[in-house]
Amino acid sequence: MNDDDGSLEGVVAAHTVLSEVDGETGRLVIRGHELDEIAQRWRYEDVVALLFEGFFDTVPSQEALRAAIGRARREAFEQLQPNDADVLRRMSPIEAVRALMARLSDGDDLPTALRLLAAPAVYTAAVMRWRLGVQALAPNADLPHAADMLRMLHGLAPTAMQTAALDTYLVTVCDHGLNASTFAARVVASTGAGLTSAVLAGISALKGPLHGGAPGPVLDMLDAIGTAAHARVWLEEAVASGQRLMGFGHRIYRVRDPRADALKGALHRLGAEGSVDAARLELAEAAEQAALAILREKKPDRALETNVEFYTALLLEALGFGRESFTCVFAAGRVVGWLAHAREQVAKGRLIRPQSVYVGPAPEESSEGAGAV
Ligand code: ACO
Numbered sequence: 001m002n003d004d005d006g007s008l009e010g011v012v013a014a015h016t017v018l019s020e021v022d023g024e025t026g027r028l029v030i031r032g033h034e035l036d037e038i039a040q041r042w043r044y045e046d047v048v049a050l051l052f053e054g055f056f057d058t059v060p061s062q063e064a065l066r067a068a069i070g071r072a073r074r075e076a077f078e079q080l081q082p083n084d085a086d087v088l089r090r091m092s093p094i095e096a097v098r099a100l101m102a103r104l105s106d107g108d109d110l111p112t113a114l115r116l117l118a119a120p121a122v123y124t125a126a127v128m129r130w131r132l133g134v135q136a137l138a139p140n141a142d143l144p145h146a147a148d149m150l151r152m153l154h155g156l157a158p159t160a161m162q163t164a165a166l167d168t169y170l171v172t173v174c175d176h177g178l179n180a181s182t183f184a185a186r187v188v189a190s191t192g193a194g195l196t197s198a199v200l201a202g203i204s205a206l207k208g209p210l211h212g213g214a215p216g217p218v219l220d221m222l223d224a225i226g227t228a229a230h231a232r233v234w235l236e237e238a239v240a241s242g243q244r245l246m247g248f249g250h251r252i253y254r255v256r257d258p259r260a261d262a263l264k265g266a267l268h269r270l271g272a273e274g275s276v277d278a279a280r281l282e283l284a285e286a287a288e289q290a291a292l293a294i295l296r297e298k299k300p301d302r303a304l305e306t307n308v309e310f311y312t313a314l315l316l317e318a319l320g321f322g323r324e325s326f327t328c329v330f331a332a333g334r335v336v337g338w339l340a341h342a343r344e345q346v347a348k349g350r351l352i353r354p355q356s357v358y359v360g361p362a363p364e365e366s367s368e369g370a371g372a373v
Helices: 044-052 062-078 084-088 093-101 110-131 145-154 160-172 180-190 195-206 215-225 228-240 258-272 278-298 308-318 323-348 367-371
Strands: 019-022 027-030
Touching: 027 044, 027 258, 044 062, 044 110, 044 145, 044 160, 044 323, 062 110, 062 145, 084 093, 084 110, 093 110, 093 195, 093 323, 110 145, 110 195, 110 323, 145 160, 160 258, 160 308, 160 323, 180 195, 180 323, 195 323, 215 228, 215 278, 215 308, 215 323, 228 278, 258 278, 258 308, 278 308, 308 323
Parallel strands: none
Antiparallel strands: 019 027
16 A cells, blocks of 8 residues: 555555456456456447446346437437537537536436436537537437447448447446546545436546546557558667557556457457458557567566557547547446446445545644743
8 A cells, every 4th residue: 555645556445346357367357257258249238237237226138228228318419409519519529528418417316327328429429520510410229329329420320340349348448446437436426416426527537648548649659650560660769768658558457458358359350341441450460569579678577568548549440439539438438337336335325535644734833822821
């Protein structure tokens, strides 16, 4: 435990049934399921059912849940106002999504949770279209959540492989222990403020570049490298000049980041159907191999492996998300974790109220007091 750097590193602040991050063995367990097992096969709706189970009176299963999330997307869309496009396209996408989410009514019940769950997908697509000067598209409540998010963004039906790739992403980022945004959501939930307030706290924490803003720089790095043939030289020079290679290394994972493997698999499946630019894939593979070799030489005693951000960047880019929207797509996946953690915290029935140690100046003794007998 480090008690003076402000990070709370090593402090246990919750017991949770929702996820376990095992940095030593490189495993992520989502409520009893290895991420490796569910990331490729599950739809986002499946992980919603898993994480919500027991935290609401009744959680519909399978098709009924998918239909309920579809209706919730429609309810979120109905909140949009005629002048939103003009006002909100001037903000960063995550700030615009947060502003729209703040209009949703607060509460602690399942309908509130489903609206909050559905809304980031609807609002991300709307905001990104407004930035291109085109109208937002209404949800199709009959589609699976990931398929409809891609359709609302592009105005075209996605392929089954593209939908599966987005499902893999959303499932992969659904929850990750007591990360900063989840902790923020739990603190707000513990005050009894309601799920909307808790989710807004989560979005606000995610917005920071140290948490949700990292994959964009991975693409900036690949753009700067340019071609596969140039990867090794560029990366060697970068490391020699003291730069960090974006998308490599992790504070907790000391072996491998299981999320990177899940997303890499999805990217390669997309590549096999021709949905990824071949030159981009070649560049990414060359950059990854060169970076791992260089980092092994630099730090032979320390496993610096590919992290989640490297393949998030490539996968979301291949699915047609602009890099400025990556944090919003992250929120669309992580929102289920925030909601489940908020409910888990509320069930504990206690306000989160840690203590601080005062290290400021002592009050000066007043002249009156000093002279008193
Ligand atoms: N490139 C080059 N060297 C690195 C990298 C990297 N990506 N990561 C760590 N190192 C080196 C450091 O320079 C340091 O060397 P030194 O001891 O000679 O100073 C050593 O490895 C240990 O570095 P730390 O900062 O102590 O490692 P830590 O585990 O605390 O850092 C972090 C993790 C911040 C993610 C780091 O690996 C990094 O900056 N990576 C690049 C940025 C990135 O990809 N961020 C996204 C992370 S995933 C996520 O947050 C969801």
